[in-house]
Amino acid sequence: MLRDITIGQYYPADSVIHKLDPRTKLFATLLFVISLFTFRNPVGLGLAAVFMASFIWLSKVPFGYMVKGLRAIVVILIITALFNLFLTPGEPLVKFWIFSISQEGFISAGKMAMRLIFLIIGTSVVTLTTTPNALTDGLEKALRPLNAIKIPVHEIAMMMSIALRFIPILVEETDKIMKAQIARGADFESGNLIKKAKNMVPLLVPLFISAFRRANDLALAMEARCYHGGSGRTKMKPLRYQKRDGIAYMIVIVYFGVMIAVGIWL
Amino acid sequence: MSMILDKVDYKYSPGTAYEKHALREVSLKIEDGQFIGVIGHTGSGKSTLIQHLNGLMKATSGAIYYNGEDIYDKDYDLRKLRQKVGLVFQYPEHQLFETTIFKDVCFGPKNKGLSQKDAELKAFEALRAVGLPENLWYQSPFELSGGQKRRVAIAGVLAMKPEMLILDEPTAGLDPKGRDEILDQVAKMHREWKMTVILVSHSMEDVANYVERLIVMNRGKVMLDGTPREVFAHYKELEEVGLSAPQVTYLMHELRRKGLSVDVNATTLEEAKDSILKTFGAK
Ligand SMILES: Nc1ncnc2c1ncn2[C@@H]1O[C@H](COP(=O)(O)OP(=O)(O)O)[C@@H](O)[C@H]1O
Numbered sequence: 001m002l003r004d005i006t007i008g009q010y011y012p013a014d015s016v017i018h019k020l021d022p023r024t025k026l027f028a029t030l031l032f033v034i035s036l037f038t039f040r041n042p043v044g045l046g047l048a049a050v051f052m053a054s055f056i057w058l059s060k061v062p063f064g065y066m067v068k069g070l071r072a073i074v075v076i077l078i079i080t081a082l083f084n085l086f087l088t089p090g091e092p093l094v095k096f097w098i099f100s101i102s103q104e105g106f107i108s109a110g111k112m113a114m115r116l117i118f119l120i121i122g123t124s125v126v127t128l129t130t131t132p133n134a135l136t137d138g139l140e141k142a143l144r145p146l147n148a149i150k151i152p153v154h155e156i157a158m159m160m161s162i163a164l165r166f167i168p169i170l171v172e173e174t175d176k177i178m179k180a181q182i183a184r185g186a187d188f189e190s191g192n193l194i195k196k197a198k199n200m201v202p203l204l205v206p207l208f209i210s211a212f213r214r215a216n217d218l219a220l221a222m223e224a225r226c227y228h229g230g231s232g233r234t235k236m237k238p239l240r241y242q243k244r245d246g247i248a249y250m251i252v253i254v255y256f257g258v259m260i261a262v263g264i265w266l
Numbered sequence: 267m268s269m270i271l272d273k274v275d276y277k278y279s280p281g282t283a284y285e286k287h288a289l290r291e292v293s294l295k296i297e298d299g300q301f302i303g304v305i306g307h308t309g310s311g312k313s314t315l316i317q318h319l320n321g322l323m324k325a326t327s328g329a330i331y332y333n334g335e336d337i338y339d340k341d342y343d344l345r346k347l348r349q350k351v352g353l354v355f356q357y358p359e360h361q362l363f364e365t366t367i368f369k370d371v372c373f374g375p376k377n378k379g380l381s382q383k384d385a386e387l388k389a390f391e392a393l394r395a396v397g398l399p400e401n402l403w404y405q406s407p408f409e410l411s412g413g414q415k416r417r418v419a420i421a422g423v424l425a426m427k428p429e430m431l432i433l434d435e436p437t438a439g440l441d442p443k444g445r446d447e448i449l450d451q452v453a454k455m456h457r458e459w460k461m462t463v464i465l466v467s468h469s470m471e472d473v474a475n476y477v478e479r480l481i482v483m484n485r486g487k488v489m490l491d492g493t494p495r496e497v498f499a500h501y502k503e504l505e506e507v508g509l510s511a512p513q514v515t516y517l518m519h520e521l522r523r524k525g526l527s528v529d530v531n532a533t534t535l536e537e538a539k540d541s542i543l544k545t546f547g548a549k
């Protein structure tokens with residue numbers, strides 16, 4: 001169940017998308033995410049869907065694997081949809097007690113849900129096709145200009161890469177501790193909310209201890225290897241744009257232009 | 267009364283790029299009261315196998331019967347099974363969470379539904395059995411040394427009074443003294459509490475002296491299964507899969523090669539000594 005969290009997990013495969021420069025992918029995702037908020041009609045939605053479907057297909061990551069990431073946000077999705085459904089003013093379609101559903105509410109709930117789903121799937125394509133290291137490398141390089149206004153870009157990138165790196169480790173650790181406590185008769189499923197929360201203690205205490213221990217070990221290991229921040233640090237494999245990156249940029253910009261146009265004129 | 271595994275097969279993340287066939291048609295019969303060692307190279311499927319024995323993992327295919335009942339049956343109570351089959355994970359000290367050692371050991375028996383008093387009695391017995399000095403019992407478990415923490419964690423499972431005790435690499439990361447102490451204690455519990463004990467290890471020397479039956483795992487399969495004597499007779503094959511027989515086995519073979527008619531199947535130092543002395547006609 002915990003293994004269903006695919007956000008931040010790399011899926012190895014040999015595809016064009018995998019080979020793209022991480023900066024290209026980050027830029028593309030940014031435009032894709034913005035484009036999700038430009039459309040107001042099914043044409044834009046359809047375009048976004050086609051665009052997304054094509055890069056999912058190119059990435060060679062099984063679709064089922066990508067959708068798994070959605071399970072983590074089902075609750076948020078439902079809440080958002082419900083709020084939109086009931087709280088959008090307009091001509092009521094259905095009415096019962098104090099609730100009423102309008103056509104506008106129906107449409108806006110659907111739109112919001114689609115946006116969220118596209119957002120998660122779109123961004124998980126990046127994390128699934130890019131190793132955490134490449135991702136933070138790309139971020140660091142793309143954001144380097146911010147150094148000028150005293151933003152510690154390297155440090156932020158390092159923290160992000162460590163955080164990403166630790167997600168699967170902590171998931172595994174949680175799984176292990178959970179099993180160990182279940183073997184001692186712990187029960188994480190039954191009972192009401194308060195009881196459930198209390199039952200989490202045997203899981204959370206060891207988990208926190210282990211997270212702190214790991215953080216401590218890592219800090220020591222970094223210091224032992226003379227880590228001293230970003231200044232003067234060079235890369236073994238510096239990022240370089242290839243021809244395919246140029247093509248990708250062009251495709252993405254054209255897509256974005258079309259989406260804007262559709263948003264304005266349709 | 268026994269546990270039977272019938273062609274147990276297990277795959278991690280089936281149908282993805284990470285698919286891993288960890289167990290391949292493992293069939294075993296574990297008799298009551300046996301002291302069994304499971305050995306195999308890292309990644310051979312030992313940990314995966316033992317997590318099937320108390321129903322924490324469900325076989326992709328195959329069946330497991332405990333005392334004649336199918337544990338995958340819809341009506342079978344897995345919680346009951348987990349009380350009867352106690353599993354001590356690798357690095358069990360990472361599961362400690364209570365404010366005092368004593369409370370932590372009470373966790374298992376309390377989950378079993380015992381009263382406070384009965385749970386404490388069980389915890390008392392268990393802590394005694396693992397040989398933890400009484401003056402430590404009401405301290406925080408996080409202040410102990412690694413070896414002591416591990417004993418507390420083992421006591422935490424023992425306190426449920428399981429019929430079968432499974433320990434996954436209980437000696438990993440301990441110094442030789444800590445290792446011998448834990449293994450001696452386990453052997454003692456096997457004798458005194460009449461439990462079935464399964465000891466998982468990747469070290470032959472660890473288990474050879476203690477167990478009556480050895481199961482050798484290799485790439486998810488049972489490669490050899492028999493008494494230590496029978497298993498170590500295949501010491502050449504063991505080497506091929508990255509394991510080695512105890513050093514006495516090599517010594518005895520070397521002596522035999524040099525022309526002494528010693529017993530090459532001796533598995534413990536004691537047996538080897540007797541056999542060598544006998545060839546020299548002493549005693
Ligand atoms: N959670 C997991 N997900 C995927 N593969 C795993 C997982 N745990 C173990 N494996 C794989 O299954 C095989 C058997 O592992 P394991 O049972 O832990 O071996 P052992 O305990 O003998 O070292 C190994 O190849 C390992 O990489």
Ligand SMILES: [Mg+2]
Pocket residue numbers: 309312313314356434
């Ligand atoms: Mg293991």
